[in-house]
Amino acid sequence: MLMKKFTYLIGAMLVSSTVHAQLFSDNFDAYTTGALGPQSTSWTTWSGTEGGTEDGTVSSAQANSGTKSIYFNSTASGGGPQDCVLDFGPLYNTGVFTFSADFYVNTGKSAYFNFQGSQTIGQTWALNVNMDTQGNLTIDDGITAELAMSSYTPASWFTLTIEANLSLGLWEAFIDGNSIGVWQNGVNALASLDLFPLQGSQFYVDDVSFDHQTYTLMNLNAAVAGFDIGGNIATQTVSPTVTILNAGTTAITSFDVTLDYNGIPVTQNITGQNIASLADYTVTFPGIVLAPGTNIASATITNINGGADDDITDNTASITVNPVVPAIGKMVVGEEGTGTWCQWCPRGAVYMDLFETEYPEFWAGIAVHNADPMTVTAYDAGMANLIGGYPSALVDRGTDVDPSGMGPDFYARLQTAPVAVIENGATWDAVNRILQVSVTADFQTAANNNFKIACVLTEDGVTGTGAGWSQSNAYAGGTNGVMGGYESLPNPVPAATMVYDHVARAISPSFGGYTNSFPATVNSGDIHTLNFTFNIPAGWDENSLHIIGLLIAPNGRIDNAGKATITEAVTNGFVSGTQVGAGVQEFDQVDATFQIYPNPASSYTSVLINLQKEADVSLKLIDMSGKTMSSRNFGSMNGASSVELNTSNLEAGVYVVELTVNNEKMVKRLIIE
Numbered sequence: 001m002l003m004k005k006f007t008y009l010i011g012a013m014l015v016s017s018t019v020h021a022q023l024f025s026d027n028f029d030a031y032t033t034g035a036l037g038p039q040s041t042s043w044t045t046w047s048g049t050e051g052g053t054e055d056g057t058v059s060s061a062q063a064n065s066g067t068k069s070i071y072f073n074s075t076a077s078g079g080g081p082q083d084c085v086l087d088f089g090p091l092y093n094t095g096v097f098t099f100s101a102d103f104y105v106n107t108g109k110s111a112y113f114n115f116q117g118s119q120t121i122g123q124t125w126a127l128n129v130n131m132d133t134q135g136n137l138t139i140d141d142g143i144t145a146e147l148a149m150s151s152y153t154p155a156s157w158f159t160l161t162i163e164a165n166l167s168l169g170l171w172e173a174f175i176d177g178n179s180i181g182v183w184q185n186g187v188n189a190l191a192s193l194d195l196f197p198l199q200g201s202q203f204y205v206d207d208v209s210f211d212h213q214t215y216t217l218m219n220l221n222a223a224v225a226g227f228d229i230g231g232n233i234a235t236q237t238v239s240p241t242v243t244i245l246n247a248g249t250t251a252i253t254s255f256d257v258t259l260d261y262n263g264i265p266v267t268q269n270i271t272g273q274n275i276a277s278l279a280d281y282t283v284t285f286p287g288i289v290l291a292p293g294t295n296i297a298s299a300t301i302t303n304i305n306g307g308a309d310d311d312i313t314d315n316t317a318s319i320t321v322n323p324v325v326p327a328i329g330k331m332v333v334g335e336e337g338t339g340t341w342c343q344w345c346p347r348g349a350v351y352m353d354l355f356e357t358e359y360p361e362f363w364a365g366i367a368v369h370n371a372d373p374m375t376v377t378a379y380d381a382g383m384a385n386l387i388g389g390y391p392s393a394l395v396d397r398g399t400d401v402d403p404s405g406m407g408p409d410f411y412a413r414l415q416t417a418p419v420a421v422i423e424n425g426a427t428w429d430a431v432n433r434i435l436q437v438s439v440t441a442d443f444q445t446a447a448n449n450n451f452k453i454a455c456v457l458t459e460d461g462v463t464g465t466g467a468g469w470s471q472s473n474a475y476a477g478g479t480n481g482v483m484g485g486y487e488s489l490p491n492p493v494p495a496a497t498m499v500y501d502h503v504a505r506a507i508s509p510s511f512g513g514y515t516n517s518f519p520a521t522v523n524s525g526d527i528h529t530l531n532f533t534f535n536i537p538a539g540w541d542e543n544s545l546h547i548i549g550l551l552i553a554p555n556g557r558i559d560n561a562g563k564a565t566i567t568e569a570v571t572n573g574f575v576s577g578t579q580v581g582a583g584v585q586e587f588d589q590v591d592a593t594f595q596i597y598p599n600p601a602s603s604y605t606s607v608l609i610n611l612q613k614e615a616d617v618s619l620k621l622i623d624m625s626g627k628t629m630s631s632r633n634f635g636s637m638n639g640a641s642s643v644e645l646n647t648s649n650l651e652a653g654v655y656v657v658e659l660t661v662n663n664e665k666m667v668k669r670l671i672i673e
Helices: 346-358 377-384 407-414 566-572
Strands: 004-009 024-026 043-045 057-059 069-073 084-092 096-105 111-116 125-131 136-140 148-151 158-165 170-175 178-184 190-195 202-213 222-228 241-246 255-261 264-270 280-284 295-302 316-321 332-338 363-369 392-395 420-429 434-443 452-459 503-508 527-535 545-552 558-565 590-597 604-623 628-646 653-661 664-672
Touching (some): 084 202, 222 316, 241 255, 241 295, 420 566, 434 452
Antiparallel strands (some): 004 316, 057 069, 084 190, 111 190, 255 295, 332 392, 604 653
């Protein structure tokens, strides 16, 4: 599905002043089938170990030229083990670097590669290129998503070329010679190519080449360095941006920029500036509504410093905009499995925020926490049955994906017509903190009582104190690339710094929904309403809560959802319907049960208890034979507490932590390493 196709009229901007022979090319025909590394002085692996499972495989099954290519595939949840590297030799950080390769991605499969920006591999990612299972190709620099987007034809060879003007920080990509985007890259150094198959990848690579040329700036040159239409969903009101780069040596003081979308030109006159050489300026055009169908958008800069500049070929960019048309009344739900103990979970937080920012009218994000103070037991258990690890994400409860890979499922589900349109209503008693919610399903097609309704509450801006609220962070120091600012934070990120959004606070009546939501026969045009009542704890900020009503299909997938703040739901009005549960739902006496951190543990672990009211508390540590290893009675407790258990003398194995609150026992498993 083609969402945005960029066509840029770029001329001398990427042209160098020196031309010479190509530095490297390889079509793999000189090798025998099998491991690539031992046969080549240029190709190696991420670890440097050649000839094993990490190496690229020379194959005769596909070839764009000659008889051979290199083959990659993975079914592992973490990708790999193949991790094939082409060292570019020196570190390139000036001039124009051109890379080209031919790709063949099998039907229903994906491909991925990146450029490393440091000669110490694994230190800096300069670029990521993803080719998904639906024929979409996206490029990002680890800082900004979707710098370029286009489509490719699965099971067919195509040539991808990337030209990087490292002197200007200006990059451009081409598929089969057609430009698909120009952008300013966050990292402007190149050291190597890394071909790494993610889970579900199966692809071939042929005719790999790279070259490098010097570059000299012109005197006066303004270039369109970025053109973002601001969205890719029809009916969205967007604010397109045009970024102008001073690609010359003379300061730019004024220029005009014209945006022409769907035949309507809008011009902004920019004056009184002093844009230095290699600096940029972004012009925003607010209030543009994306129309269904294919439309042309162009951005043109003229009247630079009152006249023409030295290179007019880089003054115009055009985009073919073909936005996704959402199904009427459709809202997509993204559920993220996460935990403060999970070092890779900052990635989930970054992408959940990205989707909320980009698609607020069509996206309901829910962060389902595991084994930390924000855990909702029933929600966590239901989520754990559907995902293979952390972080993971479910889009409308489909197949679990990495949070960074939610895009294809999101767009597919957004275009899937729902069985019913969902609206949330509410009444809010601020004195007694009683929230009454109505979830109304307006059926667009016939259904039955195998469909179910559930109601979720989420909260933004959640904070806390204690070790369990600190976020483990594998991105600290930038060793594992850029990740939304987490690369600048320590590991772990202290609780005092962390603010958690989209946090699942409650799900009623269960993960699977209310069994008696609807009668045996539901006709198109029927409207059914279910009522939920919540007693909101004083520690929750009602102004940061979202109500998310879920319509769950018989196959367990979320068919549709409705999302509203309490204020919005009150404005919608409460609708009387079938009461789910008996009256007010009181949350557990132990808020989010109790948590153990770290788990697995070695020398110690902390038991985090958050009581909603005063209660008698005791704690036991029991081995798998039933022997009590330690026991403590704390008497009367209230609020949040952290109890440290010394585990340094315990043998490695599995133990049970038993918490008793007012004679009610709760247990969690503890692993000692």
